[in-house]
Amino acid sequence: MRRLPFLPIVSALFLVPCAGQPLSSWNDNAAKKSIVDFVARVTKEGGPDFVAKSDRIAVFDNDGTLWTEQPVYVQLAFILDRIREQAPSHPEWKQKDPIKSVLEGNLKAALAGGDKAILELFAATSTGMTTEEYGGIVKAWLATARHPRFKKPYTELVYQPMLELISYLKEAGFKVYIVSGGGIEFMRPWTERVYGIPPEQVVGSTVKVKYDVSGGHPALLRLPEIDFIDDKAGKPVGIHRFIGRKPIFAAGNSDGDREMIEWTTAGNGARFGLIVRHTDGDREWAYDRQSAIGRLDKALDQAAQKKWLVVDMKRDWKIVFPFQK
């Protein structure tokens, strides 16, 4: 008899939107609806689009899809910082490019050599140590480095709506992977803490690594030789190699993700392709077809043809970063 008066209060608790609701940083519009509809379809047992839990694989690009990639990729910021930090013990670095130009503060000149220059900077700063040492260096750097515009640790410059999307998919039984052009060992030390994605669910570019017992303690040495570039047509290859199943959901933000989304969305059954489009110069950045970093051109055309969801940051996201909550 005393229960009835409480009913409206209880209902209100369940109906009022709150921070704990799924996808609460997404505006209530068509973009959010298409995600929710897809998840409802593939998880509805007995429904025509039902997908067994073991086949609910979702893949996310990292740079520009889960965290900011401007004004330079975070891994490049790491490399540049490390060159400046290590320079005193490498006097020979002042003699030749590309490192010379980095030390002179001329990034444009340093990168003028293209991929070869980037590989040289990478080899000088990110190889020649054990995998354990490298992981420690990455963690130590992330603990102190600050983004030049936002003055925050890079790991706080992750997109809140995408964190919610990862959680939402995991709640729906998806196994969520990162599939990035970035170095696999640059990401694995922190993805579990920041995204809730464990190291074994991170796919990325790799260097050759060598088993070595010469120091008395068995270790793995990072060699200055690229093993695999997990970008563009390499992404489906990397997914196949590491996961061994074709995903049904793929999210990216640039032409580097085009083949991954194309492959994921081809085939039978319900499939979902998502492109994050950077349209918000005030809260983050606005760039697409002409950008040197994160160019989104062919993939944008293909998204329209193939009906991939193009997420417009400005239109679809209530906030971009967690600290804007």
Place this chain on the structure above:
Amino acid sequence: MRRLPFLPIVSALFLVPCAGQPLSSWNDNAAKKSIVDFVARVTKEGGPDFVAKSDRIAVFDNDGTLWTEQPVYVQLAFILDRIREQAPSHPEWKQKDPIKSVLEGNLKAALAGGDKAILELFAATSTGMTTEEYGGIVKAWLATARHPRFKKPYTELVYQPMLELISYLKEAGFKVYIVSGGGIEFMRPWTERVYGIPPEQVVGSTVKVKYDVSGGHPALLRLPEIDFIDDKAGKPVGIHRFIGRKPIFAAGNSDGDREMIEWTTAGNGARFGLIVRHTDGDREWAYDRQSAIGRLDKALDQAAQKKWLVVDMKRDWKIVFPFQK
């Protein structure tokens, strides 16, 4: 008051060994005890050897550790069958070795060319198709092929005590991986069904694979080029690449597994190395130091020095295969 008389019956229910008990195909001796003790230690919260669930990674070799590798590796049996099956549409195969000798029934001559010959046989039978096609071929072959001695499907020639060990570790919160010198794509189509290990938890040797849209449907083509050999010193490298964490438990049966176990058992905290020693010519095979397949020589010496558990099939296992139950 009526409860006391039932107590002995209830206790008996929990103490009498039965098929549903963990490790029930293992004899109750020191080998089984050391496994049970290890698992108890790493799962005891607050204990000195406790290991967080996310770090409970176990790796198992496949050939000779989980299923029989005699008289030839199962993958080689597949390759030989496929040569005989495809020969009618390849008249040129009769002209040159190593395929010529296979077709003449002279395996010794066919394999006289060593690794190069094996690679040629492999390339002729296992590349040049899409990854989906290859998976289908493997499954179709396994459904009909029979082991020459036991006249059973190869997937029934798995070691019952090792299946129980996998289940036991999974129950204790371990994530269990296969780490095999065999082809990753030769294993992934069936490991979930046979071992309860999903494709993404299978590490193995890989061929180069190419993303291809020329057929209108995006696909991955298997190229006749080795990408990575997951054997010997390659095993720690493969584990690091695919899993990104160091296991705390490693099981193998040959010198090909030596580095994997050496690396796994080096370092802080409780760690477990296990070697399956083939000592049972009646129920399976007896071979070790001098065997061409599955040679166990250096790893056997190292097992004694490092106190890895050497499982003696004859002494430690009640049955070998599930059909002996």
